Amino acid sequence: MSILIQLFLEFFKIGLFAVGGGLATIPFLHQLAEKYTWFTVETLVDMIAISESTPGAMGVNMATYSGFTTAGISGSLIATLGLVLPSIVIIIIIAHFLKQFSDSPVVKAIFTGLKPAVAALILCAALNLVNVSVINLSAFQASGNLIDLFPLKNILLFAVLLIMTTKIKKHPIVWIALSAAAGVLFQF
Amino acid sequence: MRDYWELFATFSKLGLFTFGGGYAMLPLLESEIVEKKKWATYDEITNYYAVGQCTPGIIAVNVSTFIGYYQKGILGAVVSTFGFVFPSLIIIVIIAAFIQNFASLAVVQHALAGLRVGVCVLVLTSVYKLIKNGVKDSFGIVMFVFAFLLSLFTNISVVFITLGAGLFGFLKYKLGGKKA
Numbered sequence: 001m002s003i004l005i006q007l008f009l010e011f012f013k014i015g016l017f018a019v020g021g022g023l024a025t026i027p028f029l030h031q032l033a034e035k036y037t038w039f040t041v042e043t044l045v046d047m048i049a050i051s052e053s054t055p056g057a058m059g060v061n062m063a064t065y066s067g068f069t070t071a072g073i074s075g076s077l078i079a080t081l082g083l084v085l086p087s088i089v090i091i092i093i094i095a096h097f098l099k100q101f102s103d104s105p106v107v108k109a110i111f112t113g114l115k116p117a118v119a120a121l122i123l124c125a126a127l128n129l130v131n132v133s134v135i136n137l138s139a140f141q142a143s144g145n146l147i148d149l150f151p152l153k154n155i156l157l158f159a160v161l162l163i164m165t166t167k168i169k170k171h172p173i174v175w176i177a178l179s180a181a182a183g184v185l186f187q188f
Numbered sequence: 189m190r191d192y193w194e195l196f197a198t199f200s201k202l203g204l205f206t207f208g209g210g211y212a213m214l215p216l217l218e219s220e221i222v223e224k225k226k227w228a229t230y231d232e233i234t235n236y237y238a239v240g241q242c243t244p245g246i247i248a249v250n251v252s253t254f255i256g257y258y259q260k261g262i263l264g265a266v267v268s269t270f271g272f273v274f275p276s277l278i279i280i281v282i283i284a285a286f287i288q289n290f291a292s293l294a295v296v297q298h299a300l301a302g303l304r305v306g307v308c309v310l311v312l313t314s315v316y317k318l319i320k321n322g323v324k325d326s327f328g329i330v331m332f333v334f335a336f337l338l339s340l341f342t343n344i345s346v347v348f349i350t351l352g353a354g355l356f357g358f359l360k361y362k363l364g365g366k367k368a
Contacts, residue, residue, distance in 0.1 A: 016245075017244060018246075019345075025246075049291035050283055050290055052291075053291045054280060054290075055203065055204050056206060056272075056276030056279070057203075057209050057213075057273075059245075060246055060276045061276050061280050064276055064281065064284075065280050068285070073281060076277060076280065080277060084245070084246070084249050084269055086244055087243075087245030087249045087269070088253050088265055088269055090244060090245070091240070091253040091254055092253065092257050092265050095253070095254050095258060095265075098239070105361065106358065106361065109357045109360065110354045110357045110358050111357065112357045112361075113327075113354050113355070113357020113358070114234075114238035114350060114353050114354045115231075115234050115235070115238065115323075115328070116319075116322050116329070116331040116353070117238070117332070117334075117335035117353030118237050118318070118322070119234070119315065119318040119319045119322045119323060119332060121335060121336075121350070122211050122237070122315050124339040124340050126211065126312050129208065129211075129304065129311065130308050130312070133301065133304035133307075133308055134305055154301075157302065157305045157306075158305050161306055161309040165309055165313055166313075171219055172215040172218075172310050173205050173216070175306050175310055176306050176310070179302045179303050179306025179307075179309075180299040180300070180303040180306070181302070182302045183298045183300065183301045183303060184295055184299050186302075187298055188301035188305075
């Protein structure tokens, strides 16, 4: 029983202090591996790999995984609950006040600054994604070979999808499934 | 009751098909929440991201809580968030219990490599709309370029970049008000 309480508290702390998404939880999990005997640093590497390759937010996947390793199914539930509880409370409070002040010129002014910045940050995240999944800058830097910078299959799929998504309106799930199938079919 | 079920089902769908965290969720939010269910406008989603970015916790969870709360209050927020994490719970438990070499399976790696290209295209398309929608005047362009350069070339946390942009929005209002 006490291990569940400990799990809850540790992941509550992560949910409260990890600002900025999934990757921000990794240093916290590293500390957990050192502080407790729940899982080792080596298992943490596997957990990161699996959390990145399964659907859902990475931080949530990490909490579920480490909770399960530590205390089975109830552990995975408790750890995930601990992780999301601070978010739920904080966002509900903010959402409540935001609604009350949504007509306030000050709030509107703050968001006129926030909106373009958020667009820029998401663009950066998308470009980082392009950098690892479409072009391969690190392979190019290692070999100096221009062919390594532009893996043909990836560029081709990128171009085909870009054209298709602008021409045909389909649910994103369709495109995600298609690109996964292409990956398997053409051995990406 | 049906409303809560709809929230749960919709966010489960988002949780099941979001590969790669908060930003990868954007194209799905656009088609499910903005276009299909009409639970939020594009503009509002951007606001939720802005707040979710600089508050603690996972961004995708924060955005789910936001939308759920505005639909059905506190219970709606809880149901949406639970819906979003539900597929993760099931999938991760199955993988952790039975297929620990999941990430190193060749077929998984191929599928993910292809899928990531697809996610890139979808997120870029969404970002294009976000930029068209959110960057309208010279002030917006300045904020956009500054945030972009800071995020790309410095190690400054996105939290501070977001907070800074909010502060500039506030200052512009205060100072602009006096001039006008």
